[in-house]
Amino acid sequence: MEQPTEILRSDQVELRRWRVQDIEILDRLITETRDHLLPWMPFAASHDWKQGEEFLTRCEEEWASGQAYHYAITSGGVVIGSCSLMRRIGPGGLDIGYWLHHAWTGKGLATMAAAALVDAGRRMPGIDRIEIHHDEANPASGAVARRLGFTEIERVQVPEGPAAPCETGIDVIWRLQTRPSPSP
Numbered sequence: 001m002e003q004p005t006e007i008l009r010s011d012q013v014e015l016r017r018w019r020v021q022d023i024e025i026l027d028r029l030i031t032e033t034r035d036h037l038l039p040w041m042p043f044a045a046s047h048d049w050k051q052g053e054e055f056l057t058r059c060e061e062e063w064a065s066g067q068a069y070h071y072a073i074t075s076g077g078v079v080i081g082s083c084s085l086m087r088r089i090g091p092g093g094l095d096i097g098y099w100l101h102h103a104w105t106g107k108g109l110a111t112m113a114a115a116a117l118v119d120a121g122r123r124m125p126g127i128d129r130i131e132i133h134h135d136e137a138n139p140a141s142g143a144v145a146r147r148l149g150f151t152e153i154e155r156v157q158v159p160e161g162p163a164a165p166c167e168t169g170i171d172v173i174w175r176l177q178t179r180p181s182p183s184p
Helices: 020-037 049-065 109-122 139-147
Strands: 007-010 013-017 068-075 078-086 093-100 129-135 151-157 170-177
Touching: 007 109, 013 109, 020 049, 020 068, 020 078, 049 068, 068 109, 078 109, 093 109, 109 129, 109 139, 129 139, 139 170
Parallel strands: 093 129
Antiparallel strands: 007 013, 013 068, 068 078, 078 093, 129 170, 151 170
């Protein structure tokens, strides 16, 4: 599989590719859960309709280029969050990001969404590792990684410092090897 499919499933969640026409859904989702996102997601502070349109346009461009695959997380037909599978950690690697509307947290749905992304990433050619990065002050993201069998490999100081109000500026990096690493 060169790229993941536009719809992924895992247990109680279905991930579907974000499209430009999803602007109303995305805007409502972020607006309703802004206070929940503000501590960890820098985009939440400045979110508006235009920023949402720019994000969705970027989603389409990055999908076409193979740089990232952005999905709406749905459960029972309702959009409850967003997640991505991104090529931003170097050759052979994919990085997973995710967030949920506050009304849907604590139910294992972020773990289910990340599991769908891991499954898709494992099927992509040339991928030998998948990572989850989060600020050390956000243990909920680490719990998702731990439940999926990722191993914490390091903690690094972010050169530009914290990007959101509750962050410490120290990233925790979790890795899941999908294939043996190539020999040097």
